Amino acid sequence: MSFADFSDLLDDLYFTNSNLSKQAIFADYLRRTPDPDRGWALAAIGGTLSFDLFKRNLVKSLMEERMDPYLFQLSRHYVGEMSETVALAWPQSEEPTRLNRLPDLHEVIEEFKVRDRAGIRDYLIRLLDNMSPPQRWALLKLGTRGLRIGMSARTVKKTLADMAGVDVGVVEELWHGLSPPYESLFAWIDGQADMPDISNVLTYSPVMLSHPIDEDKDLGGLAPDTHAAEWKWDGIRVQVAGMGGEARIYSRTGDDISHSFPDLAATVNWDAVIDGELLVRPANESGEREIGSFNDLQQRLGKKKPSAKLMRDKPAHLIAYDIISEDGVSFRDQTLDERRERLTAFIEKRNPDYYSLSDRLDWSTVDDLRELREEAAASEGLKEGLMIKRRDSVYVAGRPKHAWYKWKREPFLLDAVLMYAQRGTGKRSSYYSDYTFGLWGEKNGEETLLPIGKAYFGFTDEELAQLDKWIRNHKVARYGPVQEVDKELVFEVAFDSAHVSPRHKSGYALRFPRISRIRWDKPAHEADRIPALEALVGK
């Protein structure tokens, strides 16, 4: 199938809002498109392409060569984004090579893969010369892996599951064991072959997640002989997997992050899949190593190649929660208590510098749990709260009801000033419902508001209507969809934790921020200052 069909598909998906319609459109494409094109389309949309076809810089330099820089700048400024500007304004070569038809999607991908630098450049020019603006957009986004068409990985898997007539969990388990162009997957969906066998592939296994506890409904049903309590550590949830001498560390979303933690990966000389919390163990003032905060860990996140010094200062450590399989045997159907025994035996054999077992906490009454939760709140950010798990729960992918609960510590609160507002989507499309707020701080010697976060829930429909009205009466300036407002309204903002973030103007990012109260009464100058946030970040 021609690249044009792929481009049509992206256009249709991009502009369609409803997930059901997106699924219908995508399924229709996958059904009528042969291998390997549909597999590459799936990879592009599912975000599993592992290489760029060409570099962004190549596109930029091509434009610089063929378009007046001032007009390009005006255009780009107007459109707001480079790929789309290039797609729309691409000036054709003076003597373009005319193609009788656009190549197929897989031909495009294979062609870029085999060409050298100069060849890639020629091929890119030839394609752009022969394409319509939406096709160019599709190519540029595909080539630099910048496709964002509002289709979540979950919706992609749901589409495949519906086509195969199975539960989405089945596809989730397969997903990370397969790779583009997914021919075995489609053969199975088409009924031409058995389900792909991934038992010999080292891969991510979908994790089990928890529900927030409902204090009114759920607390009464807890008892020590049916439920076990553990700390909910504030690191990142990972899965450490080993098979045949290979090791992988996966994030909760299935991204392979082994390269960021080679110290931990090097300890894997076993065949098993362990579920746990990844943290670091820096040395304290007296030289003893202890579990570090999320901020300590953050320095190691996203690092392609951590330095030896960084790994020495902040060595990785896994607090193990669960064991999913060992030596090729899955424990998913066993109870938590049974798995716990296996996990204990497994961790005992490991180097305690890198592995420890998540403690089972002693408790007999709900009041004990409350006290433990207070203790977590006082842990200076190390522990986010409690995990309370049914002792007979089997390990299922996703978020089964009443199996695992999380009971987070009380959120932090700060008074912040509303700075910008944006309209919502769907039912809220006519309301300003997304709010950016800031704290007072010093910048270039002057007291000013520095944005610290964005929230779009935590208020009632009635409050939303009031806020919408307030914003419409206090407009200052508009930046595309973003409306700047008078710096007069104070929100009490609740959030789970705060972290150092160089990407934000204020230097901090909030986790899970929401509006807890609208302080109509509070003057803006009495809102909190950045140092109040600094104090919450922890060590």
Next chain:
Amino acid sequence: MALDPEDWMAVRDGQFYCVPADTYVDPMTPVDRAVITHGHADHARKGHGRVWATPETVDIMRTRYYISEETEATKLRYHERHDLGGGVTLWFASAGHILGSAQAVFEYQGQRIVAAGDFKRHPDPTCEPFEVVPCDVFITEATFALPVFQHPPLEAEVEKLLRTMATLPDATIILGVYALGKCQRVMKTLRLAGYDKPFYLHGALRRLTELYENYGQDFGEWRMVSDFPRSDKDRYRNHIVLCPPAQVNDRWSRRFADPIPAAASGWMQIRARARQKRVELGMVCSDHADWNDLIRTCKETEAGMVWITHGRVEALEYALRQEGIPAKGLHLIGMEEEAGD
């Protein structure tokens, strides 16, 4: 000494004013004497004493109540020369924008100034094509004056719409169109592409569609949404409903089953714009010249000077100067950016 065009075509109160004829062009406020290029509300207004326009434009203005009993309207066919007084001759050349749209050609002491109003070069089955009139000064708009605006053929956009209807056969397409020009052009183009089901129209689109029909246009069968009970939701599935853009995502459209908000507009070219307007199906359909056509047209008129009224003035001014054509932007009051579409 040679006559300076600015001596006889001036900008007064933010509007073009032909000095010797004491006449304004497309004035936004009521004046005694006005030449009107076409019937869109950002060009034609009510309350003028005397009006010169094409017969179609006069009819459109009457339909929209822009011409009352006190207004004296003079209808001039394309190429019909008329003595406007003060030694000025006026005639109209077609602008290809909408039915009856015209470029106003002013001649005075051997000089010719063409006020093009809004115009386009792309084919449109519902109006006369644009005509190049050689002149000394060409007055152009610049609504879509950026290299990113290269309007695709409307046929390709119509294909996109039909493709969506085939993929989602249960959906109702709610297509936002301006009542004058866009609505009729889209319907006609759909007919030419073979779409043969009835169109359903919002009440605001009726009178001007009938007016087009009086001028010999044929849109096949169309029905008024208001003729059917509100409960009759399923009737519209796999059909196209046309309404003014503001109704697409408003209460009015709640009466349709599985609606797909769509729009036909030149702005639909920019993805973020389409998203911002919450359009799920954007047809790039413009009644204005795109970037290449603007520059081509200015060149073809061989004008020694181009005046630019509104839109992306900066870019067009710059590009024309690069081509060796003196150009300057005039920032007319009332001609807001993005008024056109």
